[in-house]
Amino acid sequence: MNKIAVIGFGCAAVHGIQGMREGGYTGEIHVFAPVDTPPENPMLTTYYASGRISPEGRYPFGTVAELQEKYGLTLHLNDPVTRFDAEAKTLTTRSGGVFAWDGALIASGANPWAPPMEGDGGDECFPMRTMADAQRLKDRLAQGGVKTALVVGASMIGIKAVEFFVNAGISCTLADIAPHIFPLAALDGTAARVETYLREKGVELRFNAGAAAIGKRPDGGYTAAFTDGSALDADLIVLCVGTRTNLPFLIPGQINVNRGIVVDDHMRASVPGVYAAGDCCEGNNLQSGQTQVIGLWERAGTQGRTAGANLAGENAVCDGGMVQNITHFFDMDFISVGDKRLSGESVSFTGQGGRLYIEAVVEAGQIRCVNLLGGHRISGVIRSRLWKTARGGARGLSPEEIGLLRREDVPEGFITLLGGSGL
Numbered sequence: 001m002n003k004i005a006v007i008g009f010g011c012a013a014v015h016g017i018q019g020m021r022e023g024g025y026t027g028e029i030h031v032f033a034p035v036d037t038p039p040e041n042p043m044l045t046t047y048y049a050s051g052r053i054s055p056e057g058r059y060p061f062g063t064v065a066e067l068q069e070k071y072g073l074t075l076h077l078n079d080p081v082t083r084f085d086a087e088a089k090t091l092t093t094r095s096g097g098v099f100a101w102d103g104a105l106i107a108s109g110a111n112p113w114a115p116p117m118e119g120d121g122g123d124e125c126f127p128m129r130t131m132a133d134a135q136r137l138k139d140r141l142a143q144g145g146v147k148t149a150l151v152v153g154a155s156m157i158g159i160k161a162v163e164f165f166v167n168a169g170i171s172c173t174l175a176d177i178a179p180h181i182f183p184l185a186a187l188d189g190t191a192a193r194v195e196t197y198l199r200e201k202g203v204e205l206r207f208n209a210g211a212a213a214i215g216k217r218p219d220g221g222y223t224a225a226f227t228d229g230s231a232l233d234a235d236l237i238v239l240c241v242g243t244r245t246n247l248p249f250l251i252p253g254q255i256n257v258n259r260g261i262v263v264d265d266h267m268r269a270s271v272p273g274v275y276a277a278g279d280c281c282e283g284n285n286l287q288s289g290q291t292q293v294i295g296l297w298e299r300a301g302t303q304g305r306t307a308g309a310n311l312a313g314e315n316a317v318c319d320g321g322m323v324q325n326i327t328h329f330f331d332m333d334f335i336s337v338g339d340k341r342l343s344g345e346s347v348s349f350t351g352q353g354g355r356l357y358i359e360a361v362v363e364a365g366q367i368r369c370v371n372l373l374g375g376h377r378i379s380g381v382i383r384s385r386l387w388k389t390a391r392g393g394a395r396g397l398s399p400e401e402i403g404l405l406r407r408e409d410v411p412e413g414f415i416t417l418l419g420g421s422g423l
């Protein structure tokens with residue numbers, strides 16, 4: 001290959017470029033992106049808006065100029081791809097340019113999504129996906145006059161937005177069409193405890209209530225109408241509902257796409273020479289055996305590096321991923337490891353005088369999913385055990401792992417369930 005096209009300029013794209021160069025590829029790498037800013041970490045948006053990271057901290061891979069020089073890139077920024085022809089091996093950009101490629105890495109990520117809504121939310125509806133979104137929110141708060149806020153979406157980003165508002169003295173409501181908080185990750189018992197904790201912090205919670213319409217009031221505020229028939233006034237609204245893969249440039253029928261581009265364990269798409277990585281693709285879920293978009297920073301990096309190495313002619317494998325979530329808010333750690341959709345019986349344990357709460361889904365003696373409140377020091381042991389189980393590894397914990405669990409006052413029943421029996 002002499003010319004590789006990279007669509008996107010985020011975590012998966014950068015790791016893909018690294019994989020190409022480290023794999024010995026010396027040809028041209030052309031990067032196409034809709035913006036001219038350096039690669040970002042979307043999970044840091046609320047940290048920047050609240051002033052917890054500096055402007056420089058927004059860009060974990062460095063500046064555009066640094067990346068261009070380090071990897072010898074040809075950059076096509078502010079010129080997104082509008083058509084990708086996998087059969088002809090060409091792409092077209094917004095400016096009308098047509099580019100022929102020998103290999104391609106699609107790492108176009110995902111865009112914020114909001115449910116269909118009637119009405120005009122005006123300038124006070126803020127998505128929280130990019131640093132530009134965070135800067136816009138930061139600028140609005142600096143103007144003053146914000147006393148109430150509505151966060152739509154009880155997600156990992158949504159809870160950080162709630163924390164941000166409460167710490168700033170702004171009365172906050174969290175709403176979601178789901179029946180409880182963290183609907184994709186939290187088990188029922190865990191969700192109930194988190195919700196109780198948030199109410200104690202003064203957060204109003206509205207579940208089974210999707211945003212149906214947002215309108216501007218005569219006094220300059222906003223009114224959100226919900227699907228349950230209720231309504232709420234707020235000075236500003238933040239949308240953290242979720243994301244959808246960013247693939248409008250694909251020609252329908254050319255590449256196998258479900259929710260994202262379906263890839264194999266080499267990150268190959270269904271068309272030779274085309275690879276995909278990050279939030280726009282579906283890799284293997286090790287637990288379910290099905291392809292799934294698993295939108296994790298670490299997973300995007302692994303997928304990108306695998307794809308890049310293979311574009312360079314290597315034989316790298318990314319055998320799959322596991323659903324994982326971690327967030328810290330109001331001095332509470334929430335950690336989830338494993339796919340909560342898998343069937344099984346729910347069991348729970350407490351330790352550390354009630355400060356540690358563990359809830360697990362168990363099927364045929366094996367743990368499918370674990371939720372932790374507190375206990376971040378034991379999360380590595382749990383994560384390692386579930387990964388080994390998903391890969392068919394031997395059951396059992398080491399004496400060192402058991403010692404750590406006991407020092408952290410993990411109940412013996414959970415240690416045995418995790419694989420510590422007989423030691």
